[in-house]
Amino acid sequence: MLELFAHPFSSYCQKALTALYENDTPFRLRMLSPENPDNFAELLGHWPFGKFPVLVDDGRPVIEASVIVEYLDVHHPGPARLVPADPEAALKVRFWDRFFDNYVATPQNKFVDDALRPADSRDPLGVERAGAMLDKAYGYLERHMAGRQWAVGENFSLADCAAAPQLFYADWTHPIGDRFPAVTAYRERLNARASFARCIEAARPYRPLFPLGAPDRD
CATH class of the missing domain: 1.20.1050.10 (Glutathione S-transferase Yfyf (Class Pi); Chain A, domain 2)
Incomplete structure (x- = not known):
């Protein structure tokens, strides 16, 4: 399953979350908060700058919210296409x-x-x-x-x-x-x-x- 390292109050995380919700794409939220220090440690393993969101697909990190949305369109398409084919x-x-x-x-x-x-x-x-x-x-x-x-x-x-x-x-x-x-x-x-x-x-x-x-x- 896709994993999204994110916090729900972040605007850039919300960009990626909106795309996931738009197509009902299954994913696991890896909550980035003081209560989940292991998630942040794992995030740093994927992206040492510690910025988020980061999507992980079968071990492959996808970084930057806009790229995540485009990646979903290509690799996990749903009924709503978020980047036009034209x-x-x-x-x-x-x-x-x-x-x-x-x-x-x-x-x-x-x-x-x-x-x-x-x-x-x-x-x-x-x-x-x-x-x-x-x-x-x-x-x-x-x-x-x-x-x-x-x-x-x-x-x-x-x-x-x-x-x-x-x-x-x-x-x-x-x-x-x-x-x-x-x-x-x-x-x-x-x-x-x-x-x-x-x-x-x-x-x-x-x-x-x-x-x-x-x-x-x-």
């Missing part, structure tokens, strides 16, 4: 996957990282710039999502697996609000998608870990 459509899906990781997750994580720093080591200018980048990303996505249901084409894809957790946490950190109604509506559709809704529920007990304070919603 090369041009696949390029669009991969672009939007990178967009959500680089232009939503990266500035959102700046807020989180800054909150975890000692008070005398905070970086207010960096946080201000991260907020400006998120606003720019929301604006770009607002124009793209007008009249669309999913990020690319008619079907839920890798791009949406990336968007769901990154927009979920970004809105907690730097609210989307009424300024970007198409983005807000897209986020709501993603939250309601059964595969990602499972991620939201699995992560709910860990909300006190959010250093900025999880809002009383979602």
Whole structure:
């Protein structure tokens, strides 16, 4: 059976989990937590950087969330194809996957990282710039999502697996609000998608870990 080394509160783990849930792919969750030190020790054996998620398929590690989703599409396909067979459509899906990781997750994580720093080591200018980048990303996505249901084409894809957790946490950190109604509506559709809704529920007990304070919603 596939094994996924992950934590349910991690946005990148949720990307991989959403793909697994989307196709009801059987797997074993190797929970990365202080209560399971052996799992983290084994993770380091596969990937010495200690980053996660890591998928292990019959002893073969597959590293990085986007690669995991593509690997599942190739080696453990289900009824929902998450990367289109058409090369041009696949390029669009991969672009939007990178967009959500680089232009939503990266500035959102700046807020989180800054909150975890000692008070005398905070970086207010960096946080201000991260907020400006998120606003720019929301604006770009607002124009793209007008009249669309999913990020690319008619079907839920890798791009949406990336968007769901990154927009979920970004809105907690730097609210989307009424300024970007198409983005807000897209986020709501993603939250309601059964595969990602499972991620939201699995992560709910860990909300006190959010250093900025999880809002009383979602």
